[in-house]
Amino acid sequence: MADKISNAAAQMPQLCHMCEENTDIKFKCLDCAFLLCSRCRKLHEKVRTKYVHQIIDLRDKRAISKDSKSIRIHQVRCEFHEDENYIMCCQECQQLVCATCILTMHQKHEMGDMKIIISTKVSKLKQYQEIIDTTILPNISRNYARCDDLMEFHTKRTDIAKTGIHDWKTYLINAVTKLLDQQAELFYEQIDKNMDEIKQNILPERSELDDMKRNINKIRSEIERAINSHDLSQMINLESSIELLLKKVYAQKKKERTNYFEFSQRELKILKLGDLTLKPVFELQCTQSFDTRLSCIDKMASYKHEELLVRNLELKNLCLLKIAHDQIIEIHKWNIDVKDITALQTGEIIVILVDKTDLRLLTKKQHLTSTIISDCTEVFFDTAPQIPTALHTTRENNVIISTVETGRDWLPMDEPCKVEIIVITAEREVISRFIFDKDLFCFPNKITSIGTDICIADSISDYSGRLVTLDNKGKVKWTYGDNETNSVIIADMVSTPLYNVVLLDPCQSVLQALDSKGAFLNTWRLLDFNVTNPYAMTISTDDKILIGCGHTGNNLHVLEFRE
Template sequence: MAHSMSIRGAQIPLQCQLCEGSTNVKWKCKECELLMCQNCTEKIHPKFKMADMHHVVEIKNVGTNHQDQFQKPNRAKCKIHISQDYCIFCQTCDELVCPSCLTKSHQKHDLQEIDEIFTEDVKSLKRCNTELKNRFLDFYEKEIEKIEKIKVDNMDQLQMVKCKLEKQETKFMSALKSFKQTILEDIENKSSAKESVASTAKSTIQENIVDITNKLDVNTNVANTNDIENVHKTAKNARKWLASAREPVSIDLKVFKKLPDFFPEPIDENTLGTLFGHLYDRNEIPISLVEIYTSNTPSIDRLKVNIGKELWISDVPTKLLRRIRTNNSCTVSILQNFSDHQVFDMSLLSTQALIFTVYNNRNDLYVMIGNETKNFCSFAPLIPRAVHVSKSGLIYISTRDSETVFKKSDSSIRQIVKLDKDKKQDIVFECTGTSKVITNITRIRDGINCLYVVDALLPNLQGRIISLGKDRTLKWIYNGELAASKYNFVPSDLEVTSAGNIVLCDMLNDALHILAKDGTILHHILLSKLGIYGPCCLEIIQSDKMYIGCRQEETEETKNSNLYLVSLSEI
């Protein structure tokens, strides 16, 4: 398409300024200000364009705002031939070259004009800028907005809590004064009643004193006279009164009850928290009670879910081992009952056969087959304690020597042994002599490339949780100090969730601790809020369901323990 220009209304075709007569003018060189036809642009001008970096554009785009079509690179000197400018881009070598470079080192290479690569790079940078803005800058600016909103919300929450605290303080002090006044009025009323009884008794006694005093005076005065008739009459009346008078009765002190004493309650954090209030962490995992089953067992020291609603439970003090089934009526049915089975720890094989260790320092691991207890494996001369079967079927056993548990000597041995399907033993962790790495492993669970164990340090089972790497390294220790607890930390059982977190029960503090894989505490949950006390064992049966068995306190009255099913989300 030929272009033209308008002169006084007449359209005059544009002519090429490099050849004569051609009106097929389509291009313009911005540097030379030359109008060119297609033929000259392709054959003649490229020489100038290559050497001088001329910028040739279509005439139709001259004067438009397409800045990316007219933007041109600045002249740049060649790093090798400093007297010459870069004139072209070598795609093969991915570098700018000058005419000398072109003739010497870049023969038969793929070449591209500088302005074209420059234009492409400019467009690429603009596309990158667009992506940087849309993908990153806008994102981070929104994140800043979120943070600022969090800060504002945090300050608002802080002010609101401060306001509530001040109002609560006013209400608390008012209620405290009112309560004090109530107690004071009560004891004052009791004191007034006692005062009234004492006054009445005193008045009666005083009347008796006056009466006796008058009689004494009369008798004395008459005795001092010579009137025989009056003396005889008075003496006769005195004898008659004394003969009929009642013996004096002492005051009954029971009538005068002592006033009650005031015994101030200890003002500790629990008392203040109960009376005044406390902060509620809204991030705390919600826990709810699903069912309570009466187990017909004094205590539940260990439990394992068998199939469906069947469970194995054991009670150490009574040496009972039972297989039970939970019913819809929140009761349990006893399917099997074994006496004289003082189970220390137990687990289930892939065949659902129960394997367990016992007290009394026996060297064997036992298995329950039908109604019979058989030896599964011997660890003599060592004593097996904790037992755990992994999902892959490996059996982990903690063993120790037969010497005193908590006082180690140079000959002491503590091991964790792995059994394969052929019952071949392999020591995966060992601690000998007086080393304090492990003392008395009572529970084992496996995680990803590690084992989690409960290590009891004292006879009262005060202890800690240890993570042991399968490369025989100690990874971390959790001793319960980060949780706000009233009593010593007594971890009695633990489970590993599908997310890799560790749930453990703290028996003395009636609590659950939830730990992350690195041993940091995520949540501390008081089970006493649900009426659950003395949690001794637990087992996760679904992603958010868990059984908790409890140990009863030692009292004269034996009670049946309960089995609790709770829902614990986000574990």
């Protein structure tokens, strides 16, 4: 046997894994799979690991059998000691070390096999690689496409605004020019008419004065001749003519004072092109519609990427669906009747069961099985004596719960009741609890959140409702829909990443968008998207609005919004 080993060593010379210089290999560490020379054996025993080094002589058959399975890794020179290669990995410092590193900088540190460490690192890097390929890069691509879409949208909107200004300016110039021409013509007519009246008033008088002047000049000439001639009879006749003429002169009446037009310029203080108003970008378009083969979807909650939880109202069960390209795949189904559902970011599903005061948990282990689960027994949180009505998981992975007093299902909706709003962590620790003792809410049936604010859909009656928003202290910040001008029935609602709230009104079959202060932004008719009989709504992990409907056929619609 020793001859065989010697022949094998002669054919493939082995170097000591520690010093990598000596070919006189006599020992092997079974735990580290290191071949060692006599000098390095003692050094290797001093290397600290989580196990005790089992160093045996190479003549041991165990070493030969195990050595046949050993795999050498690519040798890398130490960055601190250029003449040596890395041989192990320091567990405490998480870095590769050579023999000199072990003796100088990593004494008494626990060492690990490079092969095992590298294999672990490779596995972890492959996991990161998978996350990058399946999640990060697709998200970047989606966000990049969204940025391109927004740039194209704003470029078009800029061109539309500028074209509108130019067209309106041209229209106003033409309209103003026409208006001014009309006003000028009217002024000209009024001035000309006044001038005609002045002529009718002045010209006859001037003609009369001309005649009188001629007659006076004629009489004056006759007076001069009469004086020179000393003709008495001529003087007497002339005197009579002069007295008659003077009577006419004295009898002449003065005309009324004439009026004239004076034009004054007016500054353009009223005339404006218009107003520029900044409007938030909030557009919706339906990109996909699916036939889920469910008879009625009335509850929804986003789960993982392209997966969602839905309740089938008619069959009273809960389904986990996956959107795969252009079809819907049913992954799992639970035969349980739930009042509301939500999911933690860790994958656990939380449900409210009918007539129960506690929230129940469907763990990963449960919903990853292929069998149908008929019940969920693990309690997530107990709200007794209050009855839970609605659930919501925030973007910070906290859970918000609304509760009402016992027996509320049999009281008129228009009467306030005792309501508790509870905020807990995913680890079930209570962050805050707000109690409203018949002074605010009638029946909270839906919850969402905007940052630290809590938005609660409160049913006032079967045909009216409102949205109440609380701050992180439980104080009312604003309400919407609590008067006749903006009354709304809220079947479901979601909040968007940019702090907008979208409400689903099933009676009017519309979506309404509000900003974070409760100001109205926009309305969309769902019939314009071929969405009929809408019941439920949720927002996916990639920020798309999903709407479920109460009929068969295409009853799940994907709406993408630009904001």
